[in-house]
Amino acid sequence: MNIEISEVANLPSKFGDFKVKAFKEGQKEHLVIYSDNLAEVPTVRVHSECLTGDAIGSLKCDCRDQLEYALKLASSSDGMVIYLRQEGRNIGLLNKINAYALQDKGLNTIEANHQLGFRTDERTYEIVTYILHHFGVKKIKLLTNNPDKINSISDIEIVERVPIIMDSNKYNIDYLNVKKDEMGHLL
Template sequence: MTALKASQKAKLPTRHGIFTIQAFAHEGKEHLAIFSDPLPPVPLLRVHSECLTGDVFGSLKCDCGSELSIAMERIAKEGGIALYLRQEGRGIGLFHKVNAYALQDQGYDTVEANLALGFKEDERNYEVVGEILSFYGIDEVKLLTNNPKKVEAMSHFVKIHSREAILAPHNCYNENYLKTKQEKLGHLL
């Protein structure tokens, strides 16, 4: 196992507010912590997996960019931390995610597309989260997620004071995506 390596801290002014940002290198990937300073005793925590198409390009096929924006607004107001993990496409990477998109254009849902490409429905790993939270001395959080598997994963690293919903708008492009998240992945939408 590779040791967690932390960058320096820097200020990050955003449309949501001014945050502190710090990068972490871990097992060949670089992740980000973006947080309010100071952190409250029980901070909000958003563990967000990279979604280039949603976070940067504003894709309407998913709710990722909207969820991140909602989380950042809440963190700016209430205090907390967003961990931005470099595990694109539920952990399959950008190349395979685009291939999964092509299968979705043919009628597959997101789970079926991942399985057809030879992956699990979700390949993400959250071990680095425990190391980052420990780095900051965070032992209890208000978790911003709709994903019960993420609640279970985080409970191995930190006490979960509460799970708080993070509901993004529905549209005609993400309706099947959200339905699949709810019916096949158990998301609480």
């Protein structure tokens, strides 16, 4: 892996005071947001970018709620959020919006991705192990509902899976049910 790594910078936020470091993997630049006093066994959230949810507050998903919860938890428990630049399950923003348009016509999130020629989920997580090794982390509490994340982290002991359950709404209930029923998410 050819990875460029930034310097460390301070990031005061409404969720707490953090340190940040960027990791450039090819054309993707990932961000690690972490407590200055990282716990020996930190709670870690691996969060894939969701511009519509994270930045704009879309109600079609639970991404922003999960990110905010993870940042609050990272601040209070000396943990870490690894923000991966994998928009729209790694199909990119343009294709994500095209998938949204197909969903507006009645397809679910998986059917829309397939209609566009993509697998159900195109994300990868190899960089996560690299990042955790970089920080000297050997054990984590993984904040996730996604079994793919659990199964993809190698050489790091996951001592606990911490569920991250957000309230549903009328716009995301079908999306959440698809994640649970068809993608095996632990909801």
